[in-house]
Amino acid sequence: MTETAVSTRPVTARTLTDKLVAARAASITLATATADLKNSALRAIAAAVAAGAERIIPANERDLENGRSNGLSVALQDRLRLDEDRLAALASAVVEIAAIPDPVGESVRGRTLPNGLRISEVRVPFGVVGAIYEARPNVTVDIASLALKSGNAAVLRGGSAAENTNRVLVELIQEAIASVGLPADSVQTIDEFGREGARELMQARGLVDVLIPRGSASLISTVVLESKVPVIETGAGVVHVFLDESADEEWAIAITHNAKVQRPSVCNALETILVHRASAARLLPAVLGRLRASGVTVHGDRATLDLFADAELATEEDWSTEYMSLDVSVRIVDDLDSAIEHIRQYSTHHTESIVTNDVISAERFLAEVDSAVVMVNASTRFTDGGEFGFGAEVGISTQKLHARGPMGLSELTSTKWIVRGSGHVRG
Secondary structure: OOOOOOOOOOOOOOOHHHHHHHHHHHHHHHHOOOHHHHHHHHHHHHHHHHHOHHHHHHHHHHHHHHHHHOOOOHHHHHHHOOOHHHHHHHHHHHHHHHHOOOOOOOEEEEEEOOOOOEEEEEEEEOOEEEEEEOOOHHHHHHHHHHHHHOOOEEEEEOOHHHHHHHHHHHHHHHHHHHHOOOOHHHEEEOHHHHHHHHHHHHOOEOOEOEEEEEOOHHHHHHHHHHOOOOEOOEOOOOEEEEEOOOOOHHHHHHHHHHHHHOOOOOOOOEEEEEEEHHHHHHHHHHHHHHHHHOOOEEEEOHHHHHHOOOOEEOOHHHHHOOOOOOEEEEEEEOOHHHHHHHHHHHOOOOEEEEEOOOHHHHHHHHHHOOOOEEEEOOOHHHOOOOOOOOOOOOOEEOOOOOOOEEOOOHHHEEEEEEEEOOOOOOO
């Protein structure tokens, strides 16, 4: 690390701008910090999270109690909840991030010109990364850790629902960072400034380099439409599984059940099952029977109700709904073309999967479905930074510029060109 005069102690900031200025100063130090030093900070964060249950869980219980009193949905309560197992998993993810190669300084491409001039493109940090999210304290740890490893300072607006939890987590993270000699202001929360703070963060072009929203469709839309800071758009998950004519029954049951039931409140959970008409009578009774046995409410079209009486009639709204609960919509379609057309109309371009034994159908689905992640014979729950080998994720980008799909370390970097010459001039 390059020696600087930046203090390792957090600045006692009176305004949000003070915090952003402190984050900018910290980002300058982080940009030249060695991988070993950043990894030491990450291991200190992991240890603090793993050992911090006595501080974290009571704060989390206060947030949960407030959420229940204020009518927070069951899905958001699940996302908000931290227990010792979840804290251990968070700490383990941070250790995994420390083990991943540092992307900063990595050569993306380069060449030496005939005249000997050497040109290379290398990865560099963004600088200051802002994040706006809601009721997801795990995101506080994930984004802070990924930002730190990629040489970025992080400014976090985690929302009022998790304010107590996030405050304790950021305190622990700052203590861990400072313990290895890096600026504590490398990670900050601005929750105390409320919604006005979120608006100010969105307007902080020049102090914040990129903003990443995670949460409901309305939150993401607000950030995209109102922000003056460049935004990497993460999306809601209206996720589809298509059961093709040749789908294996056991695979169809296992994949749809896992994708819907394992954790229904997350963005990669299944929301709509599409079924080839030729396989509907063969597959649907068993597939939907397994889901109903796990408490899933089935919203089906009329053809589905003819095959599975324990369902309610779906409305047009169901096809575009991200339930984040034990609900699923089901539609019988004529063929693969009809399934793809339905996905084009209603998908949020997050994750889609096909269950099939037909190679041609599989390859067509992979080629023609325009989503961030497209799968064959696999649960949509695999769309996850941890499962993809990133340790954790900043979010699932559903846009097409800069990053798409689960975002890890590389997606928190930009590039710059480095040119090395020996008195070269252009003729």
